[in-house]
Amino acid sequence: MWKADVxxxxxGLAGCEAAWQLAQRDLKVSLVEMKPVLMSKAHQTPLLCELVCSNSLRSNEPVAGAGLLKQELRRAGSMVIDSADANSVPAGSALAVERFGFGRTVTQRLALHPNVRLERRVVSELSLDTPTIIATGPLTGGGLAGKIRDLFGGDKLFFYDAIAPIVSADSIDPETSFRASRWGKDQSEGGDYINCPLDKDLYYEFVREIQGARKIVPHEFEEKHFFEGCLPIEVMVSRGEDVLRYGPMRPVGLDDPRTGRWPYALIQLRPENQYRTSYNMVGFQTRMAYPEQKRIFSMVPALANAEFLRFGSIHRNTFVDSPRLMGPQMQLIDQPNIRFAGLITGVEGYIESCAMGMMAALFTEASIRGRTLEIPPETTALGGLYNHIARPRAKDEKFGPTNINFGLMPGLSVRAKKKDRKRMIAERAYADLSPWLTSIEPVSAG
Ligand SMILES: Cc1cc2nc3c(=O)[nH]c(=O)nc-3n(C[C@H](O)[C@H](O)[C@H](O)COP(=O)(O)OP(=O)(O)OC[C@H]3O[C@@H](n4cnc5c(N)ncnc54)[C@H](O)[C@@H]3O)c2cc1C
Structure with a gap:
């Protein structure tokens, strides 16, 4: 009689990777998928690992965050990336796939695996006795989201994702910005925030450009209303030209050292990581199209040459407050048999979800075998992504999803020319991953 170990x-991307990793490590896996019994509004086929939108898994170049993560996943024996490689279509330096072929390859590999039992049913209850990985993604169905919320007994599950852009620290112009915290509080290293001032004429020009910018149209199933505390900037400017100046762009308590006065308006940038290599545009969640964000934000002198590590976006999502719910081995602190994987842990994107599927599986296997898994080094893409969901947060620090980017890894300890930095970070990651790979003993990907 079949008895699942996990x-x-x-x-999806996370669940398939997790199931493969566990099955290849001699554990019996029940992989439960609700399609085709219940289809979300975005999923259209019964295939596993369905790409719901773009067929691109983004860059293949290790000097880009997505490329580096893929390289690491390949080395760690990722079945999902191997299946993507096997179904790739020409896309320049990106890895794009023929989506049905990709879905078929993954489905066949899992369906034929002797340690996997593929069950097509909707899960709406959780069994807490068997080690379980929940990888139900942004469109978790069948009432399971409610059960997850009940499990936490509090508000630790979010359904909406409002993301502000992130810029690389070394691309912010120090001549036209200044470091300061409001009212001179927290003056560590000259203030926690970098402030990017705008004069009066520029402020109104900036606002008018936002009003006229091209916006991304929400999907039919996405909510059309926003939380008042987290409004997109385009909704704010539609309510009046001065709303931003009294909201996220308010200058009060921020003396510009060059003038000794508060600017007319400013954009505040808050460190996104402990290394201060990337900064978040505070309160600038937006649905403007990416090229429009680049064009309009570059109007601000301090951001004229800003490198955007991530653009703003707002969309339907489901993710848990991972840093506050999970222990270091990705186990739920209150229910150590349960782990989350994929987008629901607070990462964004196909390959990031796959990476978190692999990590959840490795942690689960280690726990079943009575071991503790080594954490991937923070200098690697896998380690940076893991740190994002696991790093303890201050009580009032908001947790939100991220895609993989170089800002998740520490900067270099040696000086290097800007054009060489990413290559050097990628080389460091390559070298630092090797001992960790030895510790996990990668399985065959196909
Ligand atoms: C409309 C939309 C467009 C997107 N476009 C992109 C894009 O272009 N590029 C990108 O990188 N990312 C995109 N994303 C994000 C994308 O969903 C993730 O990158 C990735 O699919 C997440 O992987 P996952 O494994 O966590 O979830 P998914 O891939 O969504 O897999 C979750 C699986 O769980 C199943 N499931 C859900 N609930 C249950 C249940 N109760 N019982 C059993 N099975 C269940 C679902 O049917 C699904 O197969 C998009 C998301 C949405 C919603």
Missing amino acids: IVIGG
Whole structure:
């Protein structure tokens, strides 16, 4: 009689990778997928690992965050990336796939695996006795989201994702910005924030450009209303030209050292990581199209040459407050048999979800075998992504999803020319991953 060692709920990017890793490590896996019994508004086929939108898994170049993560996943024996490689279509330096071929390859590999039982049903209850990985993604269905919320007994599950852009620290112009915290509080290293001032004429020109900018149209199933505390900037400017100046762009308490006065308006940038290599545009969640964000934000002198590590976006999502719910081995602190994987842990994107599927599986296997898994080094893409969801947060620090970017890894300890930095960070990651790979003993990907 079949008795699963691990239940994986959700046969998407994360769940398929997790199931494969566990099965290849001689554990019996029940992989439970609700399609085709219940289809979300975005999923259209019964295939596992369905790409719901773009067929691109982004860059293949290790000097880009997505490329580096893929390289690491390949070395760690990722079945999902191997299946993507096997179904790739020409896309320059990106890895794009023929989506049905990709879905078929993954489905066949799992369906034929002797340690996997593929069950097509909707999970709406959680069994807490068997080790379980929940990888049900942004469109978790069948009432399971409610059960997850009940499990936490509090408000630790979010359904909406409002993301502000992130810029690389070394691309912010120090001549036209200044460091300061409001009212001179927290003056560590000259203030925690970098402030990017705008004079009166520029402020109104900036606002008018936002009013006229091209916006991304929400999907039919996405909510059309926003939380008042987290409004997109385009909604704010539609309410009046001065709303931003009294909201996220308010200058009060921020003396510009060059003038000794508060600017007319400013954009505040807050460190996104402990290394201060990337900064978040505070309160600038937006639905403007990416090229429009680049064009309009570059109007601000301090951001004229800003490198955007991530653009703003707002979309339907489901993710848990991972840093506050999970222990270091990705186990739920109150229910150590349960782990989350994929987008629901607070990462963004196909390959990031796959990476978190692999990590959840490795942690689960280690726990079943009575071991503790080594954490991947923080200098690697896998380690940086893991740190994002696991790093303890201050009580009032908001947690939100991220995609992989170089800002998640520490900067270099040696001086280097800007054009060489990413290559050097990628080389460091390559070298630092090797001992960790030895510790996990990668399985065959196909
Ligand atoms: C409309 C939309 C467009 C997107 N476009 C992109 C894009 O272009 N590029 C990108 O990188 N990312 C995109 N994303 C994000 C994308 O969803 C993730 O990158 C990735 O699919 C997440 O992987 P996952 O494994 O966590 O979830 P998914 O891939 O969504 O897999 C979750 C699986 O769980 C199943 N499931 C859900 N609930 C249950 C249940 N109760 N019982 C059993 N099974 C269940 C679902 O049917 C699904 O197969 C998009 C998301 C949405 C919603």
